[in-house]
Amino acid sequence: MIATTLITYTQAIVLGLLQGVTELFPISSLGHSVILPSLLGWNIHQNDQYFLTFLVATHLATAIVLLIFFWRDWVRIVKGLGRSLRDRAIARDDFDAKLGWLLVVGTIPAGILGLALESALRKVFASPTSASVFLMLNGVLLAGAEVLRRRAPVTADEDDVRIARTVSWLDSACVGAAQALALIPGFSRSGAAMGGGLVVGLSHKDAARFAFLLATPIIGAAALLKLPELFGPTGNGVRGQALAGALAAAFAASVSVRFLMRYFETRTLIPFAVYSFVAGLACVIYFVT
Amino acid sequence: MLPPVRNDRLLVILAIVVGVVLIVVGIVYWVEPAKSLPGFFPGHQAGSGHHHVKHGIAAFLLGVACLVFAWFRSGPSRTPAA
Numbered sequence: 001m002i003a004t005t006l007i008t009y010t011q012a013i014v015l016g017l018l019q020g021v022t023e024l025f026p027i028s029s030l031g032h033s034v035i036l037p038s039l040l041g042w043n044i045h046q047n048d049q050y051f052l053t054f055l056v057a058t059h060l061a062t063a064i065v066l067l068i069f070f071w072r073d074w075v076r077i078v079k080g081l082g083r084s085l086r087d088r089a090i091a092r093d094d095f096d097a098k099l100g101w102l103l104v105v106g107t108i109p110a111g112i113l114g115l116a117l118e119s120a121l122r123k124v125f126a127s128p129t130s131a132s133v134f135l136m137l138n139g140v141l142l143a144g145a146e147v148l149r150r151r152a153p154v155t156a157d158e159d160d161v162r163i164a165r166t167v168s169w170l171d172s173a174c175v176g177a178a179q180a181l182a183l184i185p186g187f188s189r190s191g192a193a194m195g196g197g198l199v200v201g202l203s204h205k206d207a208a209r210f211a212f213l214l215a216t217p218i219i220g221a222a223a224l225l226k227l228p229e230l231f232g233p234t235g236n237g238v239r240g241q242a243l244a245g246a247l248a249a250a251f252a253a254s255v256s257v258r259f260l261m262r263y264f265e266t267r268t269l270i271p272f273a274v275y276s277f278v279a280g281l282a283c284v285i286y287f288v289t
Numbered sequence: 290m291l292p293p294v295r296n297d298r299l300l301v302i303l304a305i306v307v308g309v310v311l312i313v314v315g316i317v318y319w320v321e322p323a324k325s326l327p328g329f330f331p332g333h334q335a336g337s338g339h340h341h342v343k344h345g346i347a348a349f350l351l352g353v354a355c356l357v358f359a360w361f362r363s364g365p366s367r368t369p370a371a
Contacts (some may be wrong), residue, residue, distance in 0.1 A: 085357075108354055115343040140342025225346070 007054060007241050012041060016245030019058040020065075020252025023219070024212070024260060026191030026272045027279075028138055030122075031131040034148045034185045035283055038128040044257065046126045046185065056226045057242035058249035063220035065253040066212055073213070077103065099166040099213075104117060105169050106176025106214050113180035121183045130284060132283035134186020139277030141187070141267040145195030163206050171200040176214060181227065194269060208264040212257065297362065304359035311352030318345030 007015075018036060022029035030046075033055065037044040044051055067074065080096030081104075090097045125131065157165065167175070175196035182189030190211045197207025229235060230242060317326065325338035332341040 085360070088361055090361075104354075108350065111350060112347050115347045223341075 006043060006048070006050060009244050011037075011044065012054065012241035012245040013248045015044075015054070016058050016248030017252045018063075019055070020062055020244070020249035020254075021256050022188075023059070023062045023215075023249075024066075024190055024253055024256040026138075026142060026269060027072060027276050028131075028135055028186050028187045028188040028191070030182065030184075031047075031135045031138070031178070031186035031188075035128050035135070038287070039283070043241065047123060049234050050206040052226070053234050054238050054242045054245055056223050056230050057246040059219050060223035060227065061246035061250040063216055063223055065250050066216040067220065069254070069257050070213060070216065074216075075159075077213075077259060095161045095164040099160050102164065102167055102169070102172040102289040103213055103217070105279045106172040106179075107217050108175055108216050109177035110179040110214070111221065114179060114183060114218065117180065118183050118222075122185070125184050125186075129284060129287045131185040132280045134184050134280070136186075136284065138187050138191055138275050138281030139273045139275070139280060141181075142191050142195055142273035142276060145198045146269055146273070149198035150201040151185055153271065158208055159209055163202060166201050166206070167197075168200075170206060171196075175200065175210070177234050177264055179214065179218065189218075191200065191272065191276075198269070204264040204268055206262070212261075234281055301359045301363045304355045304362065308310045308355030308359065311355060313352075313371045315345045315347075315349030315352060318342070318348060 013032065015036075018032055019029050022032045034046045036042075046052075076096045077100040080094055080098075081100040083094060084090045084097035085099065090101065125134065174195055178192040178196045179189045181187040181192045192205045192207075193211035193214050194204075197210045198204065202210060230239065235242070314330075317330075318332070318341045321337045321340075323334040323341060325333055326333040326341075332344050
């Protein structure tokens with residue numbers, strides 16, 4: 001009952017739009033969901049149980065949008081996984097199977113680290129000031145990935161073939177594990193994955209594609225794991241707002257993924273690095289003065 | 290005297306054993322509250338009725354990963370992807 005007075009429909013829609021954009025743009029959704037309510041003077045805190053329940057819906061919406069956007073790819077990938085399991089081997093020219101297992105290998109460390117550290121890190125780094133500092137560091141991380149990136153080979157292969165050829169098992173595990181950085185509010189999951197993709201030799205477009213494919217099972221599983229909370233007692237008074245927020249997040253995520261896949265055909269992470277650093281610095285100054 | 294065991298076969302057997310153990314551990318986490326977990330399990334806590342669902346999921350998924358690894362490793366032919 002208290003929740004209805006703590007989060008309004010307007011706030012839910014704003015936070016949903018924010019979630020949909022910042023989950024996919026490499027600028028940290030968790031960091032923004034900590035910083036923005038403080039900037040606007042909203043009495044919403046990252047560790048409030050009703051807010052966590054609300055976020056389940058927006059995350060699930062984002063995962064569903066990603067799943068729909070890459071639906072045909074997922075069908076091919078799952079068929080490839082099935083083929084390789086049947087044959088007990090990954091055929092040399094079965095790039096769908098290779099990509100599928102790369103995603104599995106990348107998801108395991110991210111999932112394990114998420115399960116192990118999510119709650120502890122969320123509690124330790126819940127303040128807007130720390131989120132602002134880590135947002136600055138997210139900018140440094142993105143810029144660092146651009147500096148360290150290997151020149152991606154130009155080939156006429158399809159996107160997934162290029163990714164499957166370029167990324168090794170170890171690369172995938174490392175890129176997947178890097179996503180765990182996003183458990184700290186301020187660091188971006190997609191930013192860490194894209195940066196990792198660049199460092200292992202993917203182009204910007206392929207790194208973004210790999211990051212979004214990697215993100216789908218992680219975001220979806222994390223949301224599904226907590227979905228019972230939305231329908232249990234902790235969801236009382238927040239379900240309507242969660243639905244509104246989820247619809248807003250779905251809309252924003254849908255626009256964002258389309259934009260980013262086109263954007264990264266020709267451009268780099270640098271604008272997001274600059275934004276993260278400048279916005280983080282400005283917020284640090286605002287919160288400490 | 291036992292016949293010599295190839296390293297590959299040993300790895301498969303090890304992966305199966307570890308996989309099955311981890312799956313059993315996962316199930317134990319799901320069905321037993323923290324107070325009833327064996328003392329050497331991470332998350333054991335005297336007097337706590339909390340179920341460590343996340344620990345269980347992590348152990349279960351790692352177990353499945355071990356079994357998948359054993360499945361591929363013991364396949365008739367292993368052709369690495371390009």
